[in-house]
Amino acid sequence: MQYLPHLFENNRAWVEKMTTQDPGFFRRLADIQSPKYLWIGCSDSRVPANQITGLQPGEVFVHRNVANAVIHTDLNCLSVIQFAVDVLAVNHIIVCGHYGCGGVKAALTGERLGLIDNWLRHVQDVRDKHSHLLAPTMDMAARWERLCELNIIEQVRHVTQTTIVRDAWNRGRNLIIHGWIYRLSDGKLRDLCVSVEGSDGVEPAYSNGLRGLC
Structure with missing residues (x-):
């Protein structure tokens, strides 16, 4: 059967x-596959990289996990980045999260989900770091959206801090890191304006992204 x-x-x-x-x-x-893009996104079944960008098989290399986290001890994610940059020679790394992310909500509220709580501790670190941008006076929906945005900005920074990306830039590689967010309710992508194409641009891009949320 x-x-x-x-x-x-x-x-x-x-x-x-x-x-x-x-x-x-x-x-x-x-x-052969020769994608120009590496997509680091959330595992959520409603955010398929190819469909929402209109790309065909072979055009985007994809890594997904809960809450689109880039963690420096995650050999899975680091291996994907290294293969994409050094073997496939992608020109763009896109970190894309989404509004309505359940992992981000659990990190925001402290809801216990089980083993995954250990993974979401990294998103809670983002919450704690930017607590001044998550004021209790904001309603829950606004704080949830804000943390989704902050998480992407932090993960973009994490990508730029990897030795893989730093070494590529030092070799003169044309490699741009982007931070985008997807809204489930209308299907549209939004650029968080944190794109960076070299080591010197990391902190200005990071600051620009945070200013855009204020």
């Missing part, structure tokens, strides 16, 4: 559609 037959049927329909539109699509895809 085949489980989940509708997914296999969806796959067959997708293959037929793609080969009708472009008979050589899968042959080219099998030969």
Whole structure:
């Protein structure tokens, strides 16, 4: 007995559609991948990188985890960044979070979810660092949105602090790091204006991003 037959049927329909539109699509895809973008996003099923950016398979290299965190001891994330930068030679790293992130809400409220609480401690660190931007006078929805934004800004900074990115910049690589946020209610992306393309631009971009939230 085949489980989940509708997914296999969806796959067959997708293959037929793609080969009708472009008979050589899968042959080219099998030969090589040459994405220009690394996407570091949230695991949330409502935020699929390819669909919301209109990119095809092979055009974006993707890493996702709960709350789009970039942690310096996370060898999974670091390995993805290293492969994307040094092997695939991407030109852009996009850290993209989203409003309505459940992980960020749990970090904001201190809600206990289990093992993942240890992972979300990193987002709580962002909350504590920027407590002055999360005033108790703000309503819960506003504080939640603000922490989603702050978390992205901090994760962009974490990407720029990796030896992988620093070494690439020192070699003269054209590599730009971006921070975006996605709104589930309208499907639109927003640039948080923290893009940075060299070591000298890290702190100005970080400060600019924080000013944009004030």
